[in-house]
Amino acid sequence: MATDTSAPALQKAPRSESHDDASRSLPHALGPEKSILSSMLKDPEQWIGRAKEEGLTRSHFYLPGHGLLYEILSELNDKGTEVELVSLFQLLHDRGILDHVGGAQAITDIYTYAPNAAHFMTHLTIVKDKYVLRSIISTCTESISEAYDNPEDTNQLLDRVEQEVLAIRQGRESTRGFSIKESVLEVFTKFQEILAGEMEVQGVATGYSDLDRMTKGLKPGEMFVVAARPSMGKTSLMMNIVEHICVDQSVPTMVFSCEMTAFQIVQRLVFSRARLSMSKLGKGFKPTKDQIGKLKRAIKEIGESKLWVDDTAGIPIDTLRAKARRRKREDGVGLIAIDYLQLLKSNSRQAANSREREIGEISAGIKALAKELEVPIVVLAQLNRGPEGRTGSSLGVPRMSDLRESGTIEQDADMIGLLYRTAYYAETEEDKEAEAGKAELVLAKNRNGETGHVPLTFMAEWMRFETRARDEEPQ
16 A cells, blocks of 8 residues: 655645635544544554544545554555554654654554454544534635636536536445344335235255256355446346345345445345335335235244345445454354446545456455355446347357456356357247246356256346256246
């Protein structure tokens, strides 16, 4: 991780850039900054990860030296390196930046500053709030200056100001993963509102017999990439696997959804398990007693499971890893599912200059997380337009080379499944009818087993994939 050695840490506080009062200091809270750093030094495993989960960055600190120290601690945490004072002093000395964090005495003072970490979250909130205030001042000062310059395109200036203010709000909010119990009641409430107007495996079984036979289940440390073109149903397949593992096998599971909200994910999960069609809900729909019973049973079963959904859009890979670590430590999560890889971000400077480099860092980060936590990770990925460009019997059939910005994805993944539905590419109505419901998961890579085709039946009404015998026509 790059560090800034341009100026000593314990410099005078930055001044406000306000035209009205240039002598006023920008909002800051040095005490809370020292307090949260003190907690991180005393219990790195607990508090560094928690700070990253809450979206804390170097920029949130008022004193550059505090921000630099946090960056170094974060770097050591990412590498799994033990954090203790003697080694930390030596590292900072070797890099020539010990003076930039105030020297050994300043770090010792920080270490002894907070007697306990009981107020960590309170102090973290104060630090983030002060950063928001500084961001508002900076944005408004720059906007005022530009407005005084009488720009020709006023609408463009207004649009840019709106975007910058919105960015401040988005940076301030930190979406937390939550237990499924917090959402199933909302799903049932929404439903009521609408009505008013066995095989042996080495890992965890997916519920699809052919896939489990080939893979021997999803094993700890493995990264399983499920890739498809849009509208093939890859999210449905992922959630069917999550449902079987989390609800039927009682394995604590965490889902990161970058595309759909937590409510949408839970709603689909509930209705899919109940075998009810959400598309039929509306004015005039009258469910039978049996349908209501199925819905209530699905809500009860899912509500009693240990499932967490985090719907942070564009979540950085380091934040995702911090959240996953905490959930593993506190709840023993045994499966992680991510929807989907290309919607994640990497905040490294190298990634900013290359999309392929960014995807490579994300893919490597997911694989490293699977190994670190010793859990299987199912991650969805998008394919390019390659399948549409093929002809004859190969039309629509995906290949590993179709992975977008594939690079290291093929290398990092232990298994790659390519999902497609033949009816989607049928050229005539007769062919579409004949192929309706047919789906295939091509297990194109399996590091520890055989590859091949897994025949499935897609029930679009329920958003479910079911096992299909190789000689069986889908219903």
